[in-house]
Amino acid sequence: xxxxxxxxxxxxxxxxxxxxxxxxxxxxxxxxxxxxxxxxxxxxxxxxxxxxxxxxxxxxxxxxxxxxxxxxxxxxxxxxxxxxxxxxxxxxxxxxxxxxxxxxxxxxxxxxxxxxxxxxxxxxxxxxxxxxxxxxxxxxxx
Amino acid sequence: xxxxxxxxxxxxxxxxxxxxxxxxxxxxxxxxxxxxxxxxxxxxxxxxxxxxxxxxxxxxxxxxxxxxxxxxxxxxxxxxxxxxxxxxxxxxxxxxxxxxxxxxxxxxxxxxxxxxxxxxxxxxxxxxxxxxxxxxxxxxxx
DNA sequence: AAAAAGTAGCTGATACATCAATTAAAATGT
DNA sequence: ACATTTTAATTGATGTATCAGCTACTTTTT
Numbered sequence: 001x002x003x004x005x006x007x008x009x010x011x012x013x014x015x016x017x018x019x020x021x022x023x024x025x026x027x028x029x030x031x032x033x034x035x036x037x038x039x040x041x042x043x044x045x046x047x048x049x050x051x052x053x054x055x056x057x058x059x060x061x062x063x064x065x066x067x068x069x070x071x072x073x074x075x076x077x078x079x080x081x082x083x084x085x086x087x088x089x090x091x092x093x094x095x096x097x098x099x100x101x102x103x104x105x106x107x108x109x110x111x112x113x114x115x116x117x118x119x120x121x122x123x124x125x126x127x128x129x130x131x132x133x134x135x136x137x138x139x140x141x142x
Numbered sequence: 143x144x145x146x147x148x149x150x151x152x153x154x155x156x157x158x159x160x161x162x163x164x165x166x167x168x169x170x171x172x173x174x175x176x177x178x179x180x181x182x183x184x185x186x187x188x189x190x191x192x193x194x195x196x197x198x199x200x201x202x203x204x205x206x207x208x209x210x211x212x213x214x215x216x217x218x219x220x221x222x223x224x225x226x227x228x229x230x231x232x233x234x235x236x237x238x239x240x241x242x243x244x245x246x247x248x249x250x251x252x253x254x255x256x257x258x259x260x261x262x263x264x265x266x267x268x269x270x271x272x273x274x275x276x277x278x279x280x281x282x283x284x
Numbered sequence: 285a286a287a288a289a290g291t292a293g294c295t296g297a298t299a300c301a302t303c304a305a306t307t308a309a310a311a312t313g314t
Numbered sequence: 315a316c317a318t319t320t321t322a323a324t325t326g327a328t329g330t331a332t333c334a335g336c337t338a339c340t341t342t343t344t
Contacts, residue, residue, distance in 0.1 A: 004182075004201060004202065007257070008261070008269050008272060008273065009158070009161055009257070009260070010202075010203070011272075011273055011276045011277070012154060012157060012158045012161075012272075012276060013158050013203060014203045014276070014280060015154060015276040015277075015279045015280050016151070016154045016155050016158055017203055017331090018279070018280045018283045018284070019151055019154075019279060019280075019283050020331095021283070021332085022283035022284075024332090035299070035300085037299080037300065038299090040146075052322070052323095053322070053323065054321090054322065054323080059146060060146065060152075061152070061155060061156045061159055062300080062301080063300090063301065063302060063303085064322080064323065064324085065300095065301080065302075065303085065323090065324075065325080065326095066299095066300060066301065066302085067323090068323065068324055068325085069299080069300075069324095070299090070300080073298095073299080088309080088310075088321095088322080089308080089309060089310085090307095090308065090309050090310070090321070090322040090323065091309095091322060091323075092322095092323085115149070115151070117282055117283075118151070118279055118282045118283050119150070119279070119282070120278075120282050121278055121282070122275055122278055122279070126271070126275050127150050127275075129268070129271060129272075129275075130150060130153075130154075130271075130272060130275050131150065131153055133264055133268050133269075133271075133272050134153045134154060134156070134157040135153070135157075136262075136263055136264055137157045137160070137161060137260055137261070137264070138156060138157050138160045140259055140260045140261070140262050140263070141160045141161050141163070141164035141259075141260050142160070159301090162301095163302085166302090177329065177330085179329080179330065180329090194292070194293095195292070195293065196291090196292070196293080204330085204331080205330090205331065205332060205333085206292080206293065206294090207293090207294080207295080207330095207331080207332075207333085208329095208330060208331060208332085209293090210293065210294060210295085211294095211329080211330075212329090212330080215328095215329080230291095230292080230339080230340075231338080231339060231340090232291070232292040232293065232337095232338065232339050232340075233292060233293075233339095234292095234293085
């Protein structure tokens with residue numbers, strides 16, 4: 001069996017893990033009490049509070065069960081409000097609180113910053129090529 | 143804030159998640175009772191039972207805490223034996239059992255198969271280019 | 285040899301991933 | 315209208331990720 005380093009999937013895994021750690025540390029170092037996954041979800045809800053939780057799940061490549069728990073934590077932390085949904089009692093109406101909006105405003109520049117840092121020295125065409133290959137892998141595994 | 147699909151990191155994440163699900167299902171569908179992460183660790187130990195757990199962790203891009211728990215599960219499942227290490231009492235001597243070796247032999251072709259499938263239609267030079275970009279991201283986040 | 289520093293691995297706590305099963309509420313069919 | 319089927323979300327169980335703190339043991343220092 002080959003060395004792991006020569007298997008592209010482990011390079012992909014290593015890259016995304018390294019990036020995620022870098023990202024989370026950037027946020028935590030700024031004293032912000034949120035995880036990247038929580039941030040992602042919170043941000044989507046701020047954009048559009050009418051989204052279904054399963055739509056959110058799909059958008060962030062997560063399971064609906066994970067969204068349930070992430071929403072729960074966001075509510076506990078006071079970044080999100082969850083009220084009865086007028087049109088459909090199976091759902092909830094999610095609203096980002098003022099505290100949540102303040103947090104998002106503070107996280108936003110940090111995210112931009114670590115994304116830029118992570119991509120330093122990589123050209124747009126290289127990124128484009130990367131996208132293509134990743135999309136093919138996704139299609140092959142579907 | 144941009145759409146997630148246009149952020150390369152989410153494409154990377156989506157690709158690796160899709161791949162991992164595909165891989166795990168291939169293994170589970172064959173009726174084999176092991177996770178990919180457990181398989182990875184078991185396979186490294188089969189190659190060389192003298193490796194330190196922290197070396198294993200490094201090799202598979204995991205935390206030593208994760209390795210502790212994965213080893214524990216492998217022992218519970220009877221694929222691995224953990225005995226006192228002669229030279230250093232802080233360590234353990236890990237041995238793949240006969241049952242473990244049988245399992246590895248059965249998993250191996252499945253892994254080869256889903257790896258090949260996932261990479262269909264992707265040329266070696268594309269993979270090489272992908273490696274380069276990923277390595278740069280890893281370096282940038284270090 | 286005794287103290288200090290370093291090392292291997294474990295444990296606890298919290299968060300996310302995944303699958304299966306479940307609940308409650310809509311929507312649909314006849 | 316009532317039974318059936320879908321749908322939205324939750325819950326439970328198990329596995330992995332990460333960080334911090336810890337234990338036991340080994341090595342180094344003096």
